[in-house]
Amino acid sequence: MKRREEEPLAKWVPEDRDQRGEYRLAGRITADLQVEAEDPEGSEPPRWLRCSTRDISASGLSVVTDEAVTEGALLPVQVSIDDQSPFHLMAEIKWCQQDQNGFWRLGLSLVESNDSTLPDWKDAVAQLMV
Amino acid sequence: MQSALPDAAGLNPGAGLRYYSVPSLTLLGQSTGGALSLTESIITELRVPDLPYPVGRGDVPENGERWRSVLLDAWYEASDERVVDHLQAVDDTWTLRQVNAGYLSDRIMSVFLRRSGLHPFLIHRAARLRFWLAMDLERRGEQAVDGESALRRWLDSLEPLQGWSRTGGRSDRWVLEHLGELEKAVTQALAEDNTRDLDACVERWIKGLEQQAQQARKVAERLWRTEKGAAGQRAAENAVRAALARSCRGRKLPPELLAFLEEDWRHLMRQVALEQGIASDDWRHAHRLLEWLVWVADPNLSDQDRNRLYHVGEQLTDKLSDLVERVTGTRPEASRFQGIDTLLVRRMRDEPVELEPASFPEADPRWLNTLAEEEKDEASRWMGSWYLRYEDGQEIRQFFFGFLEDTGEVLWTNAQGAKLGLQPFFEVREMLETGELDHLPVGYSFGQVLKDTLSSLQRVLQSQKTQREKARARAQEEAEALRLQQERAREEQARQEAERLEREEQARLEAEQNARDQEEAQRRTEEAEHQKAILDQVDKLAAGAWIQIGSGDDARRLKLALRIGASGKLVFVDRFGLSREEIQREQLVQWVLSGEATLLSEGAEFADTLSRVAGRLRVGR
Numbered sequence: 128m129k130r131r132e133e134e135p136l137a138k139w140v141p142e143d144r145d146q147r148g149e150y151r152l153a154g155r156i157t158a159d160l161q162v163e164a165e166d167p168e169g170s171e172p173p174r175w176l177r178c179s180t181r182d183i184s185a186s187g188l189s190v191v192t193d194e195a196v197t198e199g200a201l202l203p204v205q206v207s208i209d210d211q212s213p214f215h216l217m218a219e220i221k222w223c224q225q226d227q228n229g230f231w232r233l234g235l236s237l238v239e240s241n242d243s244t245l246p247d248w249k250d251a252v253a254q255l256m257v
Numbered sequence: 258m259q260s261a262l263p264d265a266a267g268l269n270p271g272a273g274l275r276y277y278s279v280p281s282l283t284l285l286g287q288s289t290g291g292a293l294s295l296t297e298s299i300i301t302e303l304r305v306p307d308l309p310y311p312v313g314r315g316d317v318p319e320n321g322e323r324w325r326s327v328l329l330d331a332w333y334e335a336s337d338e339r340v341v342d343h344l345q346a347v348d349d350t351w352t353l354r355q356v357n358a359g360y361l362s363d364r365i366m367s368v369f370l371r372r373s374g375l376h377p378f379l380i381h382r383a384a385r386l387r388f389w390l391a392m393d394l395e396r397r398g399e400q401a402v403d404g405e406s407a408l409r410r411w412l413d414s415l416e417p418l419q420g421w422s423r424t425g426g427r428s429d430r431w432v433l434e435h436l437g438e439l440e441k442a443v444t445q446a447l448a449e450d451n452t453r454d455l456d457a458c459v460e461r462w463i464k465g466l467e468q469q470a471q472q473a474r475k476v477a478e479r480l481w482r483t484e485k486g487a488a489g490q491r492a493a494e495n496a497v498r499a500a501l502a503r504s505c506r507g508r509k510l511p512p513e514l515l516a517f518l519e520e521d522w523r524h525l526m527r528q529v530a531l532e533q534g535i536a537s538d539d540w541r542h543a544h545r546l547l548e549w550l551v552w553v554a555d556p557n558l559s560d561q562d563r564n565r566l567y568h569v570g571e572q573l574t575d576k577l578s579d580l581v582e583r584v585t586g587t588r589p590e591a592s593r594f595q596g597i598d599t600l601l602v603r604r605m606r607d608e609p610v611e612l613e614p615a616s617f618p619e620a621d622p623r624w625l626n627t628l629a630e631e632e633k634d635e636a637s638r639w640m641g642s643w644y645l646r647y648e649d650g651q652e653i654r655q656f657f658f659g660f661l662e663d664t665g666e667v668l669w670t671n672a673q674g675a676k677l678g679l680q681p682f683f684e685v686r687e688m689l690e691t692g693e694l695d696h697l698p699v700g701y702s703f704g705q706v707l708k709d710t711l712s713s714l715q716r717v718l719q720s721q722k723t724q725r726e727k728a729r730a731r732a733q734e735e736a737e738a739l740r741l742q743q744e745r746a747r748e749e750q751a752r753q754e755a756e757r758l759e760r761e762e763q764a765r766l767e768a769e770q771n772a773r774d775q776e777e778a779q780r781r782t783e784e785a786e787h788q789k790a791i792l793d794q795v796d797k798l799a800a801g802a803w804i805q806i807g808s809g810d811d812a813r814r815l816k817l818a819l820r821i822g823a824s825g826k827l828v829f830v831d832r833f834g835l836s837r838e839e840i841q842r843e844q845l846v847q848w849v850l851s852g853e854a855t856l857l858s859e860g861a862e863f864a865d866t867l868s869r870v871a872g873r874l875r876v877g878r
Contacts (some may be wrong), residue, residue, distance in 0.1 A: 209313035
């Protein structure tokens with residue numbers, strides 16, 4: 128049998144470069160990352176990249192997607208939990224790494240913005256932790 | 258002679274055989290104790306990194322059939338992959354319960370199969386049961402692994418099979434047939450959610466094991482008795498051979514002695530060795546007497562000391578008889594040793610005797626020594642354990658069933674009463690030292706593994722709960738702080754906006770005031786101009802110019818009579834020079850402005866001038 132069957136889950140250290148020091152709730156939801164905004168003239172629409180989360184926390188997300196995204200980019204992200212209205216957030220791409228299956232793993236750090244629903248996101252995550 | 262038995266292989270029927278017994282069915286559910294209640298907590302609350310859990314609390318779309326289908330397909334494929342690998346390979350949403358049931362099944366089975374000590378073939382077949390275990394855990398939670406669960410009972414029952422290996426024998430076939438039956442039953446359980454056949458199959462298996470264990474006990478007892486007896490016989494025979502070989506090696510002896518040794522004395526020695534052992538006095542005497550016989554009979558040995566020859570020769574036959582009597586309980590007849598007697602007399606008389614080479618085959622002299630206590634102790638410690646060796650690339654497991662002290666041999670069995678072979682203990686020791694033989698580690702029962710695994714996951718779950726609580730509190734604090742910050746920012750913005758509006762209003766009011774002031778100033782300017790124009794006109798009034806004071810029926814028309822230049826006073830009279838009215842020039846101007854008086858000019862020219870000035874004033878406002 129392969130894989131780590133007896134890894135100490137309580138002290139799990141991520142393989143990737145995830146730096147969040149807080150607890151991360153493992154789970155999958157859909158997140159849409161706006162990797163290109165519409166052009167100033169409005170002739171080109173924005174481009175959204177669909178991602179699947181690996182885990183979420185109050186301050187960030189770890190996602191999997193099928194293309195690389197530049198580290199350091201500040202991008203809008205929309206996340207939906209259950210049937211709630213999507214959370215409109217702003218995220219900085221902290222790291223981007225390719226996994227063994229050819230997909231890309233990204234670490235997103237949520238950034239405060241007066242226009243974002245970050246407080247509502249934190250409340251929602253707090254509810255999920257219980 | 259004593260031979261060492263494994264502690265649990267006692268011949269006392271009540272003791273049972275440790276390596277045969279099957280855990281009592283009534284005990285199976287108790288080995289995890291309180292840990293059984295943990296199962297549900299783990300299934301419903303644990304979160305393992307990188308597994309496909311749902312995040313929200315909303316309902317996951319009904320996917321029971323999909324869940325069953327994935328597990329069944331994996332089962333049909335005889336997959337070696339983990340349950341969670343199969344779940345992750347499918348683009349579907351799984352419930353927390355499904356994911357954790359898969360994880361728990363993988364974890365329990367992997368640990369068990371690593372620690373069970375079972376043969377790799379059995380491991381491979383049992384590993385695939387993880388798919389059924391996952392389904393059952395998801396459906397029934399802790400009941401899937403409690404003492405009544407068919408799978409639990411089956412896995413617990415494997416403990417005695419630690420020594421099972423593929424030998425091609427009858428026990429092989431029985432296990433293989435059962436595995437085939439079990440797998441059919443599991444297929445039905447997975448496909449139809451019907452465990453009737455599975456329960457029945459496990460029940461038959463366990464009953465079969467118990468019967469086998471009872472049978473094995475009896476067979477083992479029989480085997481031990483047989484082997485012990487045979488070992489004694491072998492030891493006695495080999496000891497006699499060794500004694501003869503040692504005593505007669507290289508000697509030429511009279512044929513009558515050789516015949517006596519072969520046909521009589523060796524049998525007596527064998528009887529002594531068998532009944533009393535080679536450590537007994539009678540064995541020593543018999544061996545000694547053998548040596549004396551050879552010494553006396555061989556001229557090369559005894560001719561050198563003829564006095565001793567006479568001394569020994571005289572008593573030898575009696576001593577032979579004494580020994581025979583002690584061993585057999587009967588004094589031998591005198592004729593038994595007649596041939597030896599005759600030989601002894603001829604030797605004492607120094608008469609020539611015919612000699613021929615002694616042809617006793619060589620034998621291992623170790624048979625003349627008793628086993629050292631240390632060796633017995635060492636063998637006892639190793640007894641009752643499983644060992645592993647490889648033959649033609651195949652793993653062979655063998656059980657150290659007993660130690661035959663008579664021969665110093667290890668009796669290997671399959672722990673089911675079937676003999677695998679005999680091997681000198683010193684050889685076994687050498688093979689262990691060189692690595693050709695290895696101890697098989699003690700295996701863990703499924704119940705123990707289940708308990709350990711659940712305990713381990715309990716600690717993880719507790720830690721996660723603590724971390725989640727902290728994360729929850731922290732997230733709420735951060736949300737509250739952020740809202741407060743945003744509120745303050747909005748308030749500040751509103752305040753600044755209000756200030757801006759106020760400033761703009763102020764500016765607007767100032768601008769309006771300025772406009773009004775300018776308007777007033779202009780009006781005043783125009784008024785002043787009008788007033789000046791009227792003043793000019795009043796100053797231009799010549800004597801005889803008429804004015805009207807008042808209007809309507811009360812109007813009075815007066816003409817300028819005098820102008821008193823220094824004081825600016827104007828004297829007006831009526832047409833008759835009467836009703837003198839003295840008006841200051843400035844007063845007249847005010848009356849004209851207010852409409853109380855009208856300057857009546859001598860013609861239209863004067864009225865037009867006034868109307869143009871009045872029109873400018875109206876337009877300017």
